[in-house]
Amino acid sequence: MLAAVPPPVTVRVPAKINLHLAVGPLRDDGYHDLVTVFHAVSLFDEVTVVASEAPGIEVHGEGVSEVPADETNLAWRAVQVLAEKADRDPDVRLVLRKGIPVSGGMAGGSADAAAALVGLSTLWKLDLTRDELSVLAAELGSDVTFALYGGTAVGTGRGEQIVPVLSRHTQHWVIALHRGGLSTPAVFRELDRLRGDSPPAERPVEPVLEALAGGDPRQLALSLGNDLQSAAVSMIPDLRRTLRAGVTAGALAGLVSGSGPTCAFLCSGAEAALDVATELAGVGVCRTVRIAHGPVPGARVVDHEPPA
Numbered sequence: 001m002l003a004a005v006p007p008p009v010t011v012r013v014p015a016k017i018n019l020h021l022a023v024g025p026l027r028d029d030g031y032h033d034l035v036t037v038f039h040a041v042s043l044f045d046e047v048t049v050v051a052s053e054a055p056g057i058e059v060h061g062e063g064v065s066e067v068p069a070d071e072t073n074l075a076w077r078a079v080q081v082l083a084e085k086a087d088r089d090p091d092v093r094l095v096l097r098k099g100i101p102v103s104g105g106m107a108g109g110s111a112d113a114a115a116a117l118v119g120l121s122t123l124w125k126l127d128l129t130r131d132e133l134s135v136l137a138a139e140l141g142s143d144v145t146f147a148l149y150g151g152t153a154v155g156t157g158r159g160e161q162i163v164p165v166l167s168r169h170t171q172h173w174v175i176a177l178h179r180g181g182l183s184t185p186a187v188f189r190e191l192d193r194l195r196g197d198s199p200p201a202e203r204p205v206e207p208v209l210e211a212l213a214g215g216d217p218r219q220l221a222l223s224l225g226n227d228l229q230s231a232a233v234s235m236i237p238d239l240r241r242t243l244r245a246g247v248t249a250g251a252l253a254g255l256v257s258g259s260g261p262t263c264a265f266l267c268s269g270a271e272a273a274l275d276v277a278t279e280l281a282g283v284g285v286c287r288t289v290r291i292a293h294g295p296v297p298g299a300r301v302v303d304h305e306p307p308a
């Protein structure tokens with residue numbers, strides 16, 4: 001008897017912003033130690049995993065021309081890593097629908113890798129816990145682990161060691177997408193260049209954790225900070241105008257997300273976010289704006305039904 005073909009699995013996975021990003025000095029191995037606070041926001045990619053005799057990957061949606069549709073795609077690498085662990089052939093097709101800006105500092109590629117791990121382990125009924133998947137995630141990239149869990153979390157090491165942070169309150173954000181992207185390694189190199197021989201300035205994480213526990217967006221606004229911002233702004237000076245325009249439009253604070261060039265603006269509530277987004281969209285300092293809230297959960301199966 002032929003084995004039944006399992007129904008496709010669709011996984012939804014969020015983008016991240018960094019509420020706090022402290023970058024340590026350049027290490028001998030070329031990496032930097034990080035202390036960061038990840039915050040998952042409601043911009044999503046969807047990844048569908050389909051059993052197939054013609055394995056491969058297709059990419060749809062925003063910025064597809066910049067996303068590799070071959071074995072170098074991080075989501076496909078996730079399939080290979082899990083297939084190896086399960087001792088199976090990677091006989092699946094991946095369909096990616098991008099809603100997270102590409103090369104925007106929102107970890108879209110890492111999100112897709114996390115979604116592929118969750119989707120494939122569901123399709124193959126591997127019964128792996130998120131903690132077991134996180135071991136594979138850490139092999140794939142420093143932001144993949146967080147995309148599995150979502151929420152708000154402190155990340156250390158290269159960002160792959162995750163401890164969840166209690167933040168019961170929803171925060172409202174306006175996300176300004178830039179026209180081009182920035183390469184993360186190039187932004188780190190620019191930070192090293194700007195720092196020269198000076199040691200990194202202190203950026204303690206405690207104020208942001210206290211503000212998250214309290215839930216008041218005004219207090220949180222005062223504690224946001226990103227060491228990579230000066231490097232991103234140095235590479236794209238127009239970002240200074242974008243950051244200024246968001247605050248002029250009524251945001252409590254704005255910061256570059258991760259390595260940029262996406263900017264995230266914290267607002268006092270949902271209505272304020274709508275006002276800020278409308279005004280920011282009108283002043284022509286970014287490609288487009290989105291409204292988002294956070295925290296939201298990490299990679300989750302949203303559809304796994306046999307066709308009717």
Ligand code: ATP
Binds near residue numbers: 067072102112143260
């Ligand atoms: P980082 O996580 O390094 O901060 P980012 O969030 O700025 O990156 P991504 O959208 O993850 O940016 O893309 C970074 C690079 O990875 C791009 O050059 C892109 O071509 C490549 N890439 C590989 N796989 C994917 C994917 N599934 N989605 C988007 N980009 C991908």
